[in-house]
Amino acid sequence: MKNLFDELSFTISKETTKKYSTSFSLGILALSPMIRNPIYAIYGYVRLADEIVDSFHGYDKARLLKKFRDETWQALEEKISLNPIIHSFQETVHRYAIDHKLIDQFLKSMAMDLEKIDYNSDLYKEYILGSAEVVGLMCLQIFVEGNKEQFERLKPFAMKLGSAFQKVNFLRDMKDDFNILGRCYFPDLDISCFDNVAKLSIEKDIEQEFKEALEGIRKLPGSSRFGVYLAYRYYLSLFRKIKKRTASNIMCERIRISNGAKISLMMSSYVQYKTTLL
Secondary structure, rough: OOOHHHHHHHHHHHHHHHHHHHHHHHHHHHOOHHHHHHHHHHHHHHHHHHHHHHHHOOOOHHHHHHHHHHHHHHHHOOOOOOHHHHHHHOOOOOOOOHHHHHHHHHHHHHHHOOOOOOOHHHHHHHHEEEEHHHHHHHHHHHHHOOHHHHHHHHHHHHHHHHHHHHHHHHHHHHHHHHHOOOOOOOOOOOOOOOOEEEEEEHHHHHHHHHHHHHHHHHOHHHHHHHHHHHHHHHHHHHHHHHHHHHHHHHOOOOOOOOHHHHHHHHHHHHHHHHHHOO
């Protein structure tokens, strides 16, 4: 029975999410049960692509990513894949009519990670569009259950939130991105000269995006509003912790939020959500 394979595929995407991200796992648990599996499917898919370009050292990453890309398009055409994560993803894409252009843009950004790029403003925007903003739009398509009018109205806010999350990731991961992967995403930045002035400029940009994104979160359907707000609060908390560190600290350690702090934040977020977002 194919239903059994479908169930297994979504379960594997769920376990992938739980293994790689406590924050997103808790955020997804705060969503309506009806939309949790599709969001797990999207996270599992983008996580798998990330692993290819970030972690599979000693393997032919370009060949693996091409295989992943080919399997994606084949699965979307045939409506099945023997790769459970890709299978749950294609099921979600078809169910919610997710635009294939978003998937293509995402895969293009993943391919950018295969090369050493000196990022200017245009390349920086292109990378963030594909690696973060379109992922937010895929999730938004699920949150609004295919309502085109709602999607277009909330689209700018979803893109701002995805961009803010990604830029916080960039700051958090600067040490490993540069020392292990040889990357620096921030445009026209000489990493050897990264100082508190440059850090403050990046933080002001992120701060503005968080502010704009919150306006959109308030307009989300009730089925997704608290889950997205919770993810927002997690990242905002991480961002505030990063802001308290110096530029040299960022290049020496990876800033984290402990699991205990995340649970505490979840409870306080619910109270704040009930009093300010409803």
